[in-house]
Amino acid sequence: MASRAGTEVRDTRGRPLRDLRISVTDRCNFRCPYCMPRELFGPDHAFLPRSELLTYDEIGRVVRAFAATGVTKVRLTGGEPLLRRDLSVLVGIVAGTEGVADVALTTNGSLLAAQAEALKTAGLRRVTVSLDSLDPDVFQQMADTKIRLDAVLDGIAAARDAGLGPVKLNAVLRRGVNDDGLLELVDYAREGGHVLRVIEFMDVGETNGWLPDEVVPAAEVLARVQAVHPMEPVGRSERGEVAERWRFLDGSGEFGLITSVTKPFCGDCTRARLSAVGELYTCLFASTGTDLRAVLRGGADDDALYEAVAGRWRVRDDNYSEVRGQQPTPPKPEMSFLGG
Numbered sequence: 068m069a070s071r072a073g074t075e076v077r078d079t080r081g082r083p084l085r086d087l088r089i090s091v092t093d094r095c096n097f098r099c100p101y102c103m104p105r106e107l108f109g110p111d112h113a114f115l116p117r118s119e120l121l122t123y124d125e126i127g128r129v130v131r132a133f134a135a136t137g138v139t140k141v142r143l144t145g146g147e148p149l150l151r152r153d154l155s156v157l158v159g160i161v162a163g164t165e166g167v168a169d170v171a172l173t174t175n176g177s178l179l180a181a182q183a184e185a186l187k188t189a190g191l192r193r194v195t196v197s198l199d200s201l202d203p204d205v206f207q208q209m210a211d212t213k214i215r216l217d218a219v220l221d222g223i224a225a226a227r228d229a230g231l232g233p234v235k236l237n238a239v240l241r242r243g244v245n246d247d248g249l250l251e252l253v254d255y256a257r258e259g260g261h262v263l264r265v266i267e268f269m270d271v272g273e274t275n276g277w278l279p280d281e282v283v284p285a286a287e288v289l290a291r292v293q294a295v296h297p298m299e300p301v302g303r304s305e306r307g308e309v310a311e312r313w314r315f316l317d318g319s320g321e322f323g324l325i326t327s328v329t330k331p332f333c334g335d336c337t338r339a340r341l342s343a344v345g346e347l348y349t350c351l352f353a354s355t356g357t358d359l360r361a362v363l364r365g366g367a368d369d370d371a372l373y374e375a376v377a378g379r380w381r382v383r384d385d386n387y388s389e390v391r392g393q394q395p396t397p398p399k400p401e402m403s404f405l406g407g
């Protein structure tokens with residue numbers, strides 16, 4: 068398979084495969100209502116047994132196959148990825164894969180303080196921490212967890228101190244719930260040398276009670292920030308970059324907007340997702356995935372695994388966000404399972 072390393076595979080819309088997001092667990096220690104509402108992910112919810120999850124060695128093989136199709140960036144996510152034991156071991160395997168130039172992590176930050184150093188040493192390049200509010204009560208309402216906001220803030224500081232900065236901070240705004248804390252988040256990020264990115268609340272999965280009225284459009288977010296801190300646009304540095312980037316004119320760093328609802332970016336979407344049970348999804352909103360675990364556990368060699376990945380990508384034609392609401396869609400999997 069080495070002879071194919073980095074060979075570009077394009078889908079039916081001409082989009083290459085460049086990025087892979089891997090969900091390493093469907094479990095989480097938060098119950099953000101927009102992602103894992105407690106009514107549905109309560110004590111009776113059956114999370115996946117360990118035997119269903121891909122092992123680190125299996126993930127390593129899958130990553131090799133993806134790298135051979137041209138993937139250079141890998142992000143570990145979940146659920147809460149730091150709940151998976153010894154995640155730094157997986158980071159080391161992924162970082163050591165030929166062709167992979169960038170390994171990143173998306174986390175709620177609650178367990179990051181204790182692990183940041185080890186993750187960095189293992190080869191992690193970047194970390195994104197989800198942070199929806201700096202007000203302890205609003206944080207609690209957005210995350211529905213007993214874990215304190217301070218644990219997340221300690222995790223962010225530890226990541227920066229370990230050399231994983233600038234740390235990206237992802238905030239989902241829900242109108243009437245946390246959107247009045249926007250400027251406080253902006254100031255916190257500017258002062259700490261972090262990059263805040265505001266994500267439009269999306270209709271992922273089937274359980275989060277999404278209502279268009281709760282989405283704060285990126286244009287409104289931008290106007291609110293611009294009114295206090297003038298910014299200029301930064302061009303997208305590469306194809307497939309999801310955030311619209313802005314630079315503060317006073318030199319205090321960047322700000323980003325992820326406009327998945329009001330300004331979809333499907334035309335440039337170069338991203339695949341691997342679910343916690345090893346299914347390949349070619350879109351965050353796809354209703355079915357390709358079972359790579361069955362291929363792996365069926366004894367396939369590396370070439371067969373490569374063909375399973377490349378063959379699926381070649382027939383991909385997803386553009387859900389561009390056609391959102393225009394046609395009925397089959398049920399979508401939850402983001403905690405698929406990997407946000």
Ligand code: SAM
Pocket residue numbers: 095101102144145146147148173174175176195196197237238239266267268269270271275402403406407
């Ligand atoms: N648990 C980790 C975390 O929260 O960062 C990683 C997984 S989480 C599913 C990944 C990202 O998806 C988080 O930044 C979260 O805010 C975002 N997310 C989850 N549900 C969302 C929704 N309905 N709309 C927009 N973003 C969402």
Ligand code: SF4
Pocket residue numbers: 095096097098099102103145146147175197210403
């Ligand atoms: Fe957990 Fe992240 Fe989903 Fe919140 S957004 S429930 S932290 S997986």
Ligand code: SF4
Pocket residue numbers: 331332333334336349350351352385386387388389
């Ligand atoms: Fe990519 Fe699907 Fe999102 Fe469009 S809707 S940007 S195809 S993941």
